[in-house]
Amino acid sequence: MTLTLPLIHEMGNILGEFAVDQDIRAGIISGPDGDFCLGLDPDAILNSSTDEIAKIMAGIFEMFGSLISFPKPLIAEVGGNAVGGGAIIVYTCDYRYMVDGKGRIGFAEPLVGLPITRTLVLRMRQVMVPSSVSEAAMEGALYKPTDAVQNGLLSEVGISLEELRKKSLSKINVLNEFPRRQWSKQKEL
Template sequence: MSTSDGRVRVQERDESRWITLDNPSARNAYDEQMAAAVADILDTCNDVRSVVITGAPGAFCAGGMLAGMSAPTTRGMRKLYRGSLRMFDAIRSCPRPVIAAVNGAAAGGGNELVVACDLAIAAASATFGQTGPRVGSAPVTGATNVMGVQIGEKRAKELALLCRRYDAAAAERLGLVNRVVPDDQLETEVLTWCRELAALSPRYLEITKVSSNIWWNAARDSFANGVGMLVQAIGSEDMREGASAFLDKRPPKFVLDNGEFGS
């Protein structure tokens, strides 16, 4: 039976709980309310065997909403940054394994959402990549720290610094995802993994998951420091230009501190 909470849908399937980001007009990007709704759901998932996060048709998740960044307020952006971190922490602290069912583009914070999940299965048409420096931000809640543990520092810096897009096959080779399947087999494959998890001890799966969080926990100070630096940069010329260019669908024009450096 399905339930709904704003732009986040919840459905029980067998012994798993499926969380769907349902904001298709923004490619399933999230704001602080959506992030909080996902975190609240994850905090109450001890009554199922596994959790799946996916997106409404059209995308997996385009990360945090950029609309407010072209004319940002410190209060609004701080809420978004902290909301993102709370959602990612909720994935890691959820006692059940959390699977990303990547059914489309995972960009920016959406790619970091994949990093935060315990397992990830992607449709063949899915794409992956960070967007931070391209849109006037920085991927400090996963991509600049934990992703390096998952795929290697040089590869993680390639994703975080160059903002390239990678297809699902490349993501599997890098180690961003566990498995890639044809688009029409994604749900079937994810359900197969959920059923396999359901046959295992939930007590010892939780112990295994908590123990595996060592690198996430070690990077927690990096997350907090990164969010603090982003807060200090709210309203910068680069933030406004990056967001405006993205919304206008044009290349951004960043400058070197009004010419003081690089001349």
């Protein structure tokens, strides 16, 4: 799966609805088996005008802001490659699970001369082991799931999407024991 402008807007709309729905206590973001998200659709970029590219990039930044400011716990279930924009989605989640042996996670942008934004580097510093941030942000390292757990990018690995769903639901049950106010206050820090 790749990120297109309609998909970016759809994710923003869903996050907006879920943020205010009091019956929804947490969110799970998952992708198809084999791939989570490979980032921006290269064909959409190559076949777009400068104005269209600006809209796509603005959409990515808006989506990142919506994810990072989502007031409830977010869990990523990664069934395969999460590169570029896909890695952004995963980085913004509070709990990050990935199928072991299924793909890589990280940013390839530095490999083609594109910088990683300051906001994203700050988020990387929040979730990753400090010594791994430069490698990820400056060298475009793509990590195997077990390596991503060791550097703090992922919370855990599992053997299948079904196992990841069990981990997610178990985590939501634990989180449901805490007052809702705590989540939004903690995420503001």
